Amino acid sequence: MAGGFVAPTGAQGQNYKAKMTTFVLITCIVSATGGLIFGYDIGVSGGVTSMDPFLKKFFPKVFRKMKEAHQNQYCKFDSQLLTTFTSSLYIAGLIASFFASAVTRMFGRKPSMLFGGVSFLIGAAINGAAKDVAMLIIGRILLGVGVGFANQAVPLYLSEMAPPRLRGGLNMCFQLMVTIGILAANLINYGTQKIHGGWGWRVSLALAAVPAGIMTVGALGLPDTPNSMIERGHHDKARNMLQKIRGTHEIEAEYNDLVEASEASKAVKHPFRNILQRQYRPHLVMAIAIPFFQQLTGINVIMFYAPVLFKTIGFASNASLLSAVITGLVNVLATLVSIFSVDKVGRKFLFMEGGVQMFISQIIIAIILGKEFGSNGEGSLGKGIAIVVVILICIYVAAFAWSWGPLGWLVPSEIFPLEIRSAGQSINVSVNLLFTFVIAQAFLPMLCHFKFGLFLFFAGWVLVMSAFVHFLLPETKGIPIEEMPLAWKSHWYWGRFIPEDYRPDVELPKATKA
Missing domain, CATH: 1.10.286 (GTP Cyclohydrolase I; Chain A, domain 1)
Structure with a gap:
């Protein structure tokens, strides 16, 4: 690979003595449960917004539009109020992540996890008891505060606790918990939509308190x-x-x-100001680019709105929720593949393979939807074609789950020097949540206007981000966090930004091309 980096063999960090202790394994698993709250929320929101009783109570205009006989399939759910319900969490998380940076730096990673869990608990209670849209959005904002604090603290905690040679796999426990949270939400939505009386959505929303409780209680003992x-x-x-x-x-x-x-x-009094310095240019670029690209893979089109998407392309209500369960299960299994392979094959290989797989599956999905629905969005999928679409979406989800999903959190969490680590992670979380908000807010209008071309739009971005990784991301496999500048120093492009006198006592490895 052009500009590739081989982990140093003579660097001091490679001689660290470290075992995989039971204590580390337990603490990493417990802390990674912070991913459950993020994953549960991603999965639950799309499910409840496809339930007729929920739409009838809070979004009656969407419900009536959905029932119109000749409604354009791509535009059934186009409602800014409906997308505000989903996306309000992410703008709240974005703002909260800046406060979380200060808390994480001054008081430690554990208090951030505790505060995030408590905030999420309160938000879940308000959503479960919601009587109007205002209560729904207030609850979502509190959920967003919880997500902002958890996403700030947990990846840092995992990267700092893990032995260097196992950092990738242990850090990915966070993403594994995210996928488990999504799957749990999809299973719960599938069950609660069958509850008679039309209140099943309340159960789905209120049960967000369970993963929040797990994280809060777990954090107390960390x-x-x-x-x-x-x-x-x-x-x-x-x-x-x-x-x-x-x-x-x-x-x-x-x-x-x-x-x-x-x-x-300690010499750095203003980390957010200092991260703008030239020597931190590679870190700043990655803190912005990786989460930006992660959202433009199009994954949230699937995970936020999987039931809505499946319903839009012709699935019945039960079938759409079941299809979301299937994609959720694929998500979990593929993340396990990444956990066991990332410290063996490296970060760049998984990034690139996942990009190719996502690109191909998105192109084929676009072709099928264009052929079946055309530009007017009228028609429906036959059973055989619908199964093919589900399989293609599963192929796409699997690719994301062993590449851009976990690596989008792992790589930024391991590349920052301590003096800018909290600030860098805060920027990473903020950019992630900002574009999660943008995609969540824009998806339904984009689906209505772009139609099947929406998948081509995201496929184009996958090409761009794959090229970015190939040329500009150094391999970080096996490099201790405190020796990470070695990777930048030996990179064909970023090496010019790292001071020449960095750690002269450590032998710098030479960049190699594979």
Whole structure:
């Protein structure tokens, strides 16, 4: 691969002593449950917005439009009020992530997870008891605050606790929990829409309290990371914790690197201002580009609105929810593939393979929908064609789930030096939530106007982002977080931004081309 990077063999970080301890495994799994709240919300919102009783109560205009006999298939659900219900969470999460950055930096990763869990609990209660659209949106805003804090803290926590050689797989536990949350929401929606009396949607929305409760209770028992302890001046505790999580007393090399990074961090009083400096240009570009591209894969077209999308292209209500369950299950299984392969084949390989697979499946879906519905959106899918569409969507979801899904959180969380880590992760979360909001708000109008061309639109972006990764992202597999500047220093393009005098005591690896 052009501009590729081979992990250093002579760098100091490669000699860190570290075992895969039971303690680390448990703490990483518990902290990763923060992904459940994000995933549950992604899955539940699309399901309830396809339920007739929910639409009849809160969005009667959409309900009447959906029942019109000759309504354009692409425009059935086009309503700004309906999309505001879904997308309000993400704009709230965007704003909350900036406050979460300060909390994470000053008080540690654990308090951010606790606050996020409590906020999500309150939001779930309000949504379950909602009597009007205003209550729905207030509840969604509180859910967004919870997501903003959890998404800020959890990926950082996982990257800092994990041994370098297993950081990819353990960090991806967050994305695995996101996919489990989506699948759980799809299963619950499939069950609650059968409840007589038309109140099943309340159960779906209120059950968001379950993953929030799991994360909140779990966070109470979590230790903070050695990085955060050192950052806040607790050096003895940090040394003891590092020994515990690495399973060895030989931690001096890693501990000294952490202390050195912390001292550099303390000299930075304004991380958001400093991240604009030239030496952090590669980090800033990735903090913006990766989450931006992640949303423009089109995945949220599937995950937010899977039941709505399937219903739009001719599936009955039960069939649309069942199809969403199938894609949710594929999402979980494919994420497991990524967990077990990312530290073996590397980040760039998964990014590229996933891009090719998503591109091909989106093109074929567009061709099928264009042939069956045409430009006027009238018609329906036959059973055989509908099954083919579901299979293609599953192929697309699988590709995302072992590439841009987990890597979109993993790579940004591992590339930032400690002095800008909270600021960098905050930018990453904010950009992610901003474009999640934009896509959620724009999807239904875009589907109405772009029709089957919407899949071609996202396929074009997949091409762009694959080229970006191929040429501009260095391989970060196996490189300790505190030695990550080595990857940038040896990159064919980004090397010019890293100071020449960076860590002269560490042997810099040479960039190689595969």
